[in-house]
Amino acid sequence: MTAKWIIRIVFAIVACVVIISACRKTDSNPGPKYIEFKVPSGFPAPNYNFATNPLTQQAFDLGKKLFYDGRLSKDGNFPCASCHQQLAGFANFDHDLSHGFDNQFTTRNAPPLFNLVWHKEMHWDGGINHIEVQPLAPITAPNEMAEEINTVIAKLQADSSYPQLFRAAFGNSTISSQQILLALTQFVGSMVSANSKYDKVNRGEAEFTEIEKTGYALFKEKKCNSCHAEPLFTDMSFRNTGIPVKPALMDLGRMRITNKSEDSLKFKVPSLRNVRVSFPYGHDGRFPAIKSMLDHYSSGVQDGPSVDPLVKNKIALTELDKFYLTQFLYTLTDSSFLQDKRFAQPE
Numbered sequence: 649m650t651a652k653w654i655i656r657i658v659f660a661i662v663a664c665v666v667i668i669s670a671c672r673k674t675d676s677n678p679g680p681k682y683i684e685f686k687v688p689s690g691f692p693a694p695n696y697n698f699a700t701n702p703l704t705q706q707a708f709d710l711g712k713k714l715f716y717d718g719r720l721s722k723d724g725n726f727p728c729a730s731c732h733q734q735l736a737g738f739a740n741f742d743h744d745l746s747h748g749f750d751n752q753f754t755t756r757n758a759p760p761l762f763n764l765v766w767h768k769e770m771h772w773d774g775g776i777n778h779i780e781v782q783p784l785a786p787i788t789a790p791n792e793m794a795e796e797i798n799t800v801i802a803k804l805q806a807d808s809s810y811p812q813l814f815r816a817a818f819g820n821s822t823i824s825s826q827q828i829l830l831a832l833t834q835f836v837g838s839m840v841s842a843n844s845k846y847d848k849v850n851r852g853e854a855e856f857t858e859i860e861k862t863g864y865a866l867f868k869e870k871k872c873n874s875c876h877a878e879p880l881f882t883d884m885s886f887r888n889t890g891i892p893v894k895p896a897l898m899d900l901g902r903m904r905i906t907n908k909s910e911d912s913l914k915f916k917v918p919s920l921r922n923v924r925v926s927f928p929y930g931h932d933g934r935f936p937a938i939k940s941m942l943d944h945y946s947s948g949v950q951d952g953p954s955v956d957p958l959v960k961n962k963i964a965l966t967e968l969d970k971f972y973l974t975q976f977l978y979t980l981t982d983s984s985f986l987q988d989k990r991f992a993q994p995e
Contacts, residue, residue: 680817681705685765688842690850690879696765696779696837701830703838707817711835714828716993719803721793722749728783728832731758731792734991737922738762738839744933749794755897757933759918760926762841762985766880772915772931773902774886780833797825804828839991841921842879845979850879856979863976870963872973875956881920881980887956888913890949894932901931912954924981938977942970 683703687694701707718724731746731754732738738761740746745753756772770776776785786792787800801823804810811821818827848854856864867873877883886902893899893913902911915931929935935944946965949955965973985991 680707683708683838685838688840688847688879691842692766692880694765695768696833698765698834698837701780701833703834704817706813707831707834708838710813710817711831711833712991713813713994714832715835719807720787720795720800722795722799725749726793728786729993731786732761734986734988734993735925736760737841737926737986738991739926741925742927744928746792748792749790752791754789754792755899756931757928760922761836762839762921762982763880763919764839765837767884769884769916773905774916775905779837780829783829783832797828800828801825835991839985841982841985843984844921844982847879847982849979857975859972859975860979863972863974864979866969866973867976870965870969870973871958874958875917876920882917884917886911886914886916887958888915888952888954889945889959890951890955891930891932891934891944892950894934897932899932910954913952914954920977921980922982922986924978925986938974939970942973946970 680702681704683705685694685698685703714720715728718727718730720727721730726747726749731740733741735741740758744757745755746758748754759772764770764779767779768777770779770782771785776782784797787795787797804814805823810823814823814827815821817831820827845854845856845860849856875883875885875887888901891913900912902914902916903909905911918929923929923938927935927937929938929941935941942965945959945963947962949959949962951960
């Protein structure tokens with residue numbers, strides 16, 4: 649055999665080894681599988697840009713696992729999902745205040761989680777100004793998950809599955825707080841609710857009933873849309889709607905953040921999407937049903953220095969008006985979101 653042929657055989661063997669090695673690497677770590685984030689038709693541009701946290705299937709799956717993992721809490725009993733359940737639009741089903749560590753309760757009603765990438769401030773008082781850091785508040789709150797982030801990292805690092813998942817998502821098996829927060833952001837930031845009957849009507853795929861049409865007309869006539877602006881059904885503002893303070897909570901709302909007296913009792917305007925399933929309502933969950941919420945605006949508003957002018961003199965609503973409005977609000981229920989297996993608890 650000539651030297652020329654020997655060289656060719658050697659090169660062929662080396663090439664085969666390289667190809668096999670590459671295939672094995674691809675099989676074990678195929679690289680990121682990117683997900684396109686689609687802004688629904690008619691929606692404004694999101695506040696949060698996934699360009700700074702590229703949306704991938706690996707990081708999304710990791711965020712989902714973390715969302716449902718009780719080890720993010722001190723005693724393992726309170727994952728994020730304990731206060732945010734899918735059947736309630738990721739609010740706390742039928743709870744005014746949520747249960748927390750050591751038989752404690754939260755001090756506010758857990759808000760539903762959807763369309764969060766359009767929000768500039770989080771929480772009822774806007775005390776968190778970035779979606780990526782929001783999970784730190786419930787994780788470290790002593791009456792909620794009551795854990796320290798370094799302890800969370802240690803627990804996850806000790807689990808044989810998590811380092812591999814972090815490596816697949818971020819290219820590094822050493823877990824960091826930033827990676828935890830980025831993964832959670834990818835999961836909750838992907839929760840988009842934009843396929844209710846209302847949305848289908850806007851897209852020409854369905855029609856309102858006459859009762860729903862009447863409710864929609866009232867919604868605009870009574871200026872409900874001034875605060876609950878379409879299509880998100882919130883204008884993201886903070887307003888005092890004349891809800892008196894509960895002495896047991898003494899929650900002064902946004903004033904806690906700004907220290908401005910004019911912000912006393914102002915709370916973030918919640919979205920009305922999925923309102924049919926996210927009861928009870930209000931920052932302290934005092935309204936058990938849509939009817940009781942509407943009753944407040946027609947007869948329960950208490951005047952005060954910072955009460956919003958739109959409700960200061962109450963809103964004239966007959967019982968029939970409330971019925972029509974309720975029927976329209978039901979059209980904001982996004983059943984496909986509430987049943988979407990991408991966000992469901994792993995079996």
